[in-house]
Amino acid sequence: xxxxxxxxxxxxxxxxxxxxxxxxxxxxxxxxxxxxxxxxxxxxxxxxxxxxxxxxxxxxxxxxxxxxxxxxxxxxxxxxxxxxxxxxxxxxxxxxxxxxxxxxxxxxxxxxxxxxxxxxxxxxxxxxxxxxxxxxxxxxxxxxxxxxxxxxxxxxxxxxxxxxxxxxxxxxxxxxxxxxxxxxxxxxxxxxxxxxxxxxxxxxxxxxxxxxxxxx
Amino acid sequence: xxxxxxxxxxxxxxxxxxxxxxxxxxxxxxxxxxxxxxxxxxxxxxxxxxxxxxxxxxxxxxxxxxxxxxxxxxxxxxxxxxxxxxxxxxxxxxxxxxxxxxxxxxxxxxxxxxxxxxxxxxxxxxxxxxxxxxxxxxxxxxxxxxxxxxxxxxxxxxxxxxxxxxxxxxxxxxxxxxxxxxxxxxxxxxxxxxxxxxxxxxxxxxxxxxxxxxxxxxxxxx
Numbered sequence: 492x493x494x495x496x497x498x499x500x501x502x503x504x505x506x507x508x509x510x511x512x513x514x515x516x517x518x519x520x521x522x523x524x525x526x527x528x529x530x531x532x533x534x535x536x537x538x539x540x541x542x543x544x545x546x547x548x549x550x551x552x553x554x555x556x557x558x559x560x561x562x563x564x565x566x567x568x569x570x571x572x573x574x575x576x577x578x579x580x581x582x583x584x585x586x587x588x589x590x591x592x593x594x595x596x597x598x599x600x601x602x603x604x605x606x607x608x609x610x611x612x613x614x615x616x617x618x619x620x621x622x623x624x625x626x627x628x629x630x631x632x633x634x635x636x637x638x639x640x641x642x643x644x645x646x647x648x649x650x651x652x653x654x655x656x657x658x659x660x661x662x663x664x665x666x667x668x669x670x671x672x673x674x675x676x677x678x679x680x681x682x683x684x685x686x687x688x689x690x691x692x693x694x695x696x697x698x699x700x701x702x703x704x705x706x707x
Numbered sequence: 708x709x710x711x712x713x714x715x716x717x718x719x720x721x722x723x724x725x726x727x728x729x730x731x732x733x734x735x736x737x738x739x740x741x742x743x744x745x746x747x748x749x750x751x752x753x754x755x756x757x758x759x760x761x762x763x764x765x766x767x768x769x770x771x772x773x774x775x776x777x778x779x780x781x782x783x784x785x786x787x788x789x790x791x792x793x794x795x796x797x798x799x800x801x802x803x804x805x806x807x808x809x810x811x812x813x814x815x816x817x818x819x820x821x822x823x824x825x826x827x828x829x830x831x832x833x834x835x836x837x838x839x840x841x842x843x844x845x846x847x848x849x850x851x852x853x854x855x856x857x858x859x860x861x862x863x864x865x866x867x868x869x870x871x872x873x874x875x876x877x878x879x880x881x882x883x884x885x886x887x888x889x890x891x892x893x894x895x896x897x898x899x900x901x902x903x904x905x906x907x908x909x910x911x912x913x914x915x916x917x918x919x920x921x922x923x924x925x926x927x928x929x
Binding site (some may be wrong): 505549550555556559567569570595615643645648649651665673674675685686689690693 | 711718741769770772773774775776777778779781782785786787789790861867868869870871873881884885894895896899900901904905906908910915
């Protein structure tokens with residue numbers, strides 16, 4: 492039987508935290524890309540696109556993330572698609588993030604006065620130019636606080652990847668707990684590590700929101 | 708795709724799913740009621756004048772909001788027994804969910820209390836109401852009307868997050884689905900149905916809550 496010192500536990504957890512951070516970053520980037528596509532559909536001029544995007548968002552915000560991950564990780568192999576825990580987690584969290592981010596940004600777009608659209612149209616801009624040059628820069632700016640706030644939610648959400656067997660913080664903690672029988676200490680450390688990751692971001696997000704919408 | 712899908716297991720499996728959904732709703736109801744009670748006290752303390760109480764509530768709220776629910780759950784279920792507190796899975800799940808709702812709702816209720824104009828409290832005091840009456844009869848109802856949408860979505864989020872308690876083998880919807888798919892080897896169809904049930908529950912829950920709001924709270928402050 493190997494003895495685990497306090498430092499052994501902490502070191503293993505800190506190493507595992509890298510994977511939590513990496514998964515969060517990948518999901519945030521993926522979620523931004525897919526989320527933009529969903530946003531464009533959600534604010535499209537065509538009813539069909541708007542409906543489809545609404546359904547997409549409703550689907551991901553109305554079902555548990557855990558089941559979304561299960562469907563990808565356990566469901567896809569049924570169709571002959573083999574998928575690693577890492578890929579399944581990154582994919583599932585990307586979709587999850589995209590739905591939330593699209594909804595946050597849509598709020599920003601809708602918060603803009605209609606005059607912004609009128610002015611952009613009066614300048615003779617095409618729809619795409621209106622969005623790119625006038626609407627989206629302002630929408631992103633006023634939703635910066637909630638966007639950073641969602642990143643906190645996403646970091647916490649990566650903990651569910653442990654259930655698929657991806658070796659991030661919680662999975663490593665489970666293994667350490669089984670080896671050391673010190674659940675109080677192990678999960679306590681894990682909580683502290685998450686807190687250190689999330690709290691500054693949450694503070695930052697709140698400061699951005701308190702400052703209120705920055706005038707473009 | 709269609710040829711590969713098989714929903715035959717539903718003939719025998721539906722019962723387990725319905726029971727699981729019942730457990731999911733039960734967990735959600737318990738933790739919502741208890742969590743709301745905590746949140747009203749927490750919000751009152753947070754906006755009150757007792758320094759140490761304010762700080763304690765602040766630490767509680769931030770600790771919960773900045774750590775994953777699954778870690779809180781494992782800490783309570785696996786960690787507390789080493790302090791001599793043994794909880795059965797259902798109780799551990801309710802405790803963890805309640806603490807979770809309590810923290811998020813404390814923030815929401817506190818923001819609602821802040822949104823009620825000071826004049827309302829002053830007017831109530833001028834009418835000779837006692838401090839507790841001012842809070843319970845004048846300030847709180849107005850705050851509730853403002854924050855109801857935020858509270859309602861928090862309840863839905865809590866219901867969805869409860870899927871995680873399947874990991875300490877509480878026999879709720881996700882756990883039941885997991886048991887079924889381990890027997891039928893039909894994970895895709897099983898989790899798809901379970902997801903559909905959650906979706907239906909969250910849509911229904913939102914409707915019910917909105918109806919309650921319309922009935923008891925009247926239009927919010929604008």
